Amino acid sequence: MSVTQDDLVEVVFPAERSYEERAAEEEEAWWRTDWRRSISGWMHDEVRRKLMAEDRPYSEWGAWRAIGENGLPGGLDWVEFVSTRMNARRPMSIAGTLPLQLLTHAEKRWWLPRTYSDLLDRADQVEEDLLARARICSRCGARGPRLSGWRTPTTSGYVTMCPPCSGAEFTAYPGHLRGVAYGQMRARKLRADDYLCRLCQSSRASVWDHCHEHDLVRGPVCASCNTIEGMGTPAYLLRREEVVEHLLECGRCRSERTLPARFHAAVAQLHLEAEVRHASCPVRPHVRHRNTTQAGHVFDLYCGRHWTKKWRQEVSDTEALELVHVFVDQALTAGSPGAGVPGPRASSDTPSRT
Structure with a gap:
């Protein structure tokens, strides 16, 4: 079966933009579904991954965004790029398909089968239409931001409700179950979906969250917040005041001045970010939790200004x-848990590195 020029369509990938350029762009434009930008992002992500693996400081990356003769940025090799992406834990797919298997570079241009390109365009449009419909409050018709999280579960399924309408529809949790054992509360079959989520305060709650170490109720949360609180990165969660306040709804955590064990390394990480510096450099280091041993927690630190350090x-x-x-x-003294970042250790001086 022969393939003619009419069977193909040229694919023009958008240029990679810096973080500052992205921030200056309107939210609507940046988050709009675009399969071309997705593929371009995979290419530039692979360049960044290779350069970071080589431990090269950013100042030596050069024109890593520049497109080479083979259509790829940063001197990427096509075979290596496809192999790496296809063998990843989550292969790069769009609309349930694998576009890298059909993408071809010829005559210094990228090409895809026309029917496949049309399919991806339709998939983008269908997703945009669904997102647009999901942003309209089912009560008052208000149109929310693209990433609003206004979807909330009801007895008849998920609906979109803005925070004012959710507040009018559901009851704010008064904290009357603080200190109650989770097992005891479940036996009483108390419903969480009678209340607003105590974390986001904008969606109907669906489950009772509790401290797994002390088996005490914290409060009602929606499915989204429950997932974030249970599976989110601990260091990220501790930067959110409402999350720390929620964690301290456990009476024993509060009285024992502690947090669940999975947050201990994150507290140490925040401390290192706040207190440790590379020599006299004023820039906060990037801190990554490497692992936990029998002796404690191990962190890798990178100077934010001197990347070789x-x-x-x-x-x-x-x-x-x-x-x-x-x-x-x-956190408790401030009255807004999460506002405090741990200060220097009492047992030793804050170290510096050269």
């Missing part, structure tokens, strides 16, 4: 627990 630091379990106590004390 990297070092490793350990925080013992005892030190981490002291930092958790300080974090909780500061």
